[in-house]
Amino acid sequence: MKYDADLVIIGAGSSGLSVAAGAVQMAARVVLIEGGEMGGDCLNTGCIPSKALIEAARRAKGAASAKNLGVSYNDVTVDYASVMRHVRETIAAIEPHDSQERFEGLGVRVIRGYAEFASKNSVRVGDETLTARRIVVAAGATPIAPQINGLDAVAYFTNETFFENYDRPDHLIIIGGGPIGVEMAQAHAQLGIETTLIERFEILPREISETREIVRTKLLQDGVTIFENCDVSSIKENGTIKSIIFGDGQMIEGSHILVATGRRANIQGLNLSEAGIEATDVGIKVDDSLRTTNRDVYAIGDVIGQEQFTHVSGYHASLVLRSALFGLPAKVKKDHIPRVTYCDPEVASVGDISDGVGIETYRVTYDGLDRAIAGVRTDGFAQIWVKNGRVLGATIVGAQAGELIHFWSLVIAQNLKLSKASSVITPYPTLSDLNKKLIGAYFIPRLFDNSKIKSFVKLVQRWVP
Numbered sequence: 001m002k003y004d005a006d007l008v009i010i011g012a013g014s015s016g017l018s019v020a021a022g023a024v025q026m027a028a029r030v031v032l033i034e035g036g037e038m039g040g041d042c043l044n045t046g047c048i049p050s051k052a053l054i055e056a057a058r059r060a061k062g063a064a065s066a067k068n069l070g071v072s073y074n075d076v077t078v079d080y081a082s083v084m085r086h087v088r089e090t091i092a093a094i095e096p097h098d099s100q101e102r103f104e105g106l107g108v109r110v111i112r113g114y115a116e117f118a119s120k121n122s123v124r125v126g127d128e129t130l131t132a133r134r135i136v137v138a139a140g141a142t143p144i145a146p147q148i149n150g151l152d153a154v155a156y157f158t159n160e161t162f163f164e165n166y167d168r169p170d171h172l173i174i175i176g177g178g179p180i181g182v183e184m185a186q187a188h189a190q191l192g193i194e195t196t197l198i199e200r201f202e203i204l205p206r207e208i209s210e211t212r213e214i215v216r217t218k219l220l221q222d223g224v225t226i227f228e229n230c231d232v233s234s235i236k237e238n239g240t241i242k243s244i245i246f247g248d249g250q251m252i253e254g255s256h257i258l259v260a261t262g263r264r265a266n267i268q269g270l271n272l273s274e275a276g277i278e279a280t281d282v283g284i285k286v287d288d289s290l291r292t293t294n295r296d297v298y299a300i301g302d303v304i305g306q307e308q309f310t311h312v313s314g315y316h317a318s319l320v321l322r323s324a325l326f327g328l329p330a331k332v333k334k335d336h337i338p339r340v341t342y343c344d345p346e347v348a349s350v351g352d353i354s355d356g357v358g359i360e361t362y363r364v365t366y367d368g369l370d371r372a373i374a375g376v377r378t379d380g381f382a383q384i385w386v387k388n389g390r391v392l393g394a395t396i397v398g399a400q401a402g403e404l405i406h407f408w409s410l411v412i413a414q415n416l417k418l419s420k421a422s423s424v425i426t427p428y429p430t431l432s433d434l435n436k437k438l439i440g441a442y443f444i445p446r447l448f449d450n451s452k453i454k455s456f457v458k459l460v461q462r463w464v465p
Contacts, residue, residue: 013040
């Protein structure tokens with residue numbers, strides 16, 4: 001059968017763009033279909049705008065706390081509208097990399113519109129039907145609105161609409177204490193805005209209790225009011241005032257509401273059944289090669305409802321290119337996928353960070369790092385989970401944790417024993433010395449507190465010339 005394309009990709013977010021760029025540069029015929037904005041959630045409403053806002057907040061907080069270093073500022077003011085303009089300018093600076101013009105220049109055919117499956121190997125966009133040897137669904141995800149009485153009747157933001165607001169909130173109420181909620185709560189508090197964070201369970205539920213406690217303490221120090229283990233029973237609006245009523249009858253009022261309670265895969269309207277593709281409650285069903293129940297169709301990134309991170313989208317894209325273009329085996333491995341929450345201090349984890357039989361844990365703290373002491377950034381710790389000399393998981397809580405965690409991702413990915421990982425040489429003085437010290441924490445009791453080693457050294461010294 002003659003196909004219109006080697007690859008048809010549905011969605012021009014991080015994962016779809018990565019597949020398109022890689023495939024077309026290896027001479028594949030590629031069609032990319034996008035009904036929304038090029039660049040998807042990460043560029044337009046997620047990773048990039050949130051980090052631009054967080055950077056502004058860090059600068060404001062840094063200016064206010066610089067007196068600890070002997071530097072003082074007479075006046076620190078925050079112009080919220082200007083901060084949001086900085087956010088939009090950041091997006092604009094990166095947009096060309098993800099633009100339709102760039103991809104068409106690479107040789108990709110870009111169609112603007114919403115696709116649906118027409119058959120096992122074809123999709124329909126408007127009046128046009130395209131056939132393809134392989135199809136990749138990279139449609140992303142959209143925010144979930146929780147079932148709260150009255151929510152539909154009030155004005156509220158999600159991450160998709162929040163960065164369009166240039167009006168400074170008098171009191172920002174955030175529903176959801178996951179990474180997005182924690183990041184936005186702290187950033188706004190550091191910008192001098194009254195902020196309340198509400199979480200049905202505990203904040204950052206995927207992290208260990210020590211991590212949550214450090215972040216919780218820091219949020220409170222920055223001025224965030226936190227409600228944990230609280231159910232919101234209803235929401236009301238009177239003019240510009242939003243009222244949040246808890247299950248116990250307690251009420252708080254604010255000017256703006258941000259809902260950050262998770263994301264759902266974008267599968268509505270794709271007509272998956274026409275192509276024999278099954279979906280679960282969280283997203284499209286795939287095997288460990290990212291193939292759907294239709295072997296000619298792959299699903300990658302947020303649309304499968306698993307690890308919803310941009311770096312995972314890039315990882316998925318690399319596997320699909322290997323499998324779809326070359327027919328080579330390519331299976332997803334999840335144990336080395338890191339995650340980072342960009343609060344202060346940053347939180348980064350990789351692998352299995354749960355305790356178990358035969359698992360040992362080792363920990364070091366930032367206050368033992370000379371660079372951290374010099375920079376007055378001594379809050380935090382790093383911990384590894386080890387079994388039989390190999391690392392199962394790692395957590396870093398502290399300055400630049402997101403820049404440090406990749407070391408442990410590599411160690412886990414390559415299944416390195418700590419004896420091999422110990423050969424790394426870290427420059428001094430840097431925060432990366434944290435990882436070297438963590439390896440040392442594993443070996444110190446084995447080498448320096450070992451009576452057999454000490455006896456052997458004494459014996460050898462008798463014969464050494």
